[in-house]
Amino acid sequence: MLHRFSRLLDVHATDPDDARRRKLLNILLIGAAVSSLAVAGLTAVVGLSNLLGSPEEFVPIYLIGGAIFVLTAAVYAINRYISGSLASTIFLVVLTLALPFTDIPQEVAAGRSLFVFVIPIVMASVLLRPHSTFIFALLGSLEIVVLALSIGDIPNLPAIIGFFLIALVSWLSxxxxxxxxxxxxxxxxxxxxxxxxxxxxxSDALAQVHAEA
Incomplete structure (x- = not known):
């Protein structure tokens, strides 16, 4: 069982660094797929039991869970058979672009959900080249600026500076x-x-000894 699971994670590559990054990505992808299935399963149990709301209200959760599972499966295939860097880039870009939808704009731009942008910044330093962490710090900063301006608020400059400081530490590490x-x-x-x-x-010394004998 453990051997089969290890085979799912390992990717054969000539470059040890590339193999290490691709294995890390596979771990994250399998974790995301299992989490999406678990959430969908629990939601189904709650919905069918009529504990909270009607079953129709949980349809978006099923759709999101299914979309996450399909996305992780596609990225896993790309990572395993095509390119690790391409798969990591797709995974991180989609994750970063999806973060603004995790909460209301006010909370994402300058509230409780602001910290989620740190996740792809740190991930980029280990899934891609170390300097890639600055690219995702910039992308996250642009997103919160756009969100803040869209709701008529001032962009959170301390948070943006914090993103780049985290990117710097991640790059150094x-x-x-x-x-x-x-x-x-x-x-x-x-x-x-x-x-x-x-x-x-x-071997040469032994051959010489045998020759002299």
Whole structure:
């Protein structure tokens, strides 16, 4: 069971960094798919039991849950068979564009739901190249500016500055991790080369001993 689940997550790639990013994306996608199915299932139970409202009122939740499941399945296929960077970009862009619809505009632009824009900013640093985190900080900032102006409010400048500070920290962390992994890969390659050389030297020495005997 665990082996099959691991096969769902792992993606074969020549670049170790690319394989690591694609595996992380698969974990997020499977989590999103399971969550959407769980929410739809619980909603169905509540709706059929007539505990809250009528079943017709829950139809939008079913549609959203189904759309999320289809989207995650499509991105998973792209990630596994086509391109990890393309799949991650689609996932993060769709997620960022969907965030304004998670609450009323006032709360998204300068209220309780403002923090949700941090999620794609942090994700971008580990699913894409480290500098991509600034792109999603900019995209999130533009969204809250547009939302604020659409309701006649002043854009939340401290929040925008905070987004870019979070992007900076995420970039530094992801860049340090990437450099550390590259150095580890180089060290492993050097060790492998030394093992090959020592093995060859030992083989030559044994051949010489046998020849002299």
């Amino acid at each position: 992801a860049r340090s991790l990437e450099n550390a992994l590259k150095e580890l890969t180089l060290v492993n390659r050097e060790l492998d080369q030394r093992v090959i050389e020592r093995t060859q030297d030992l």
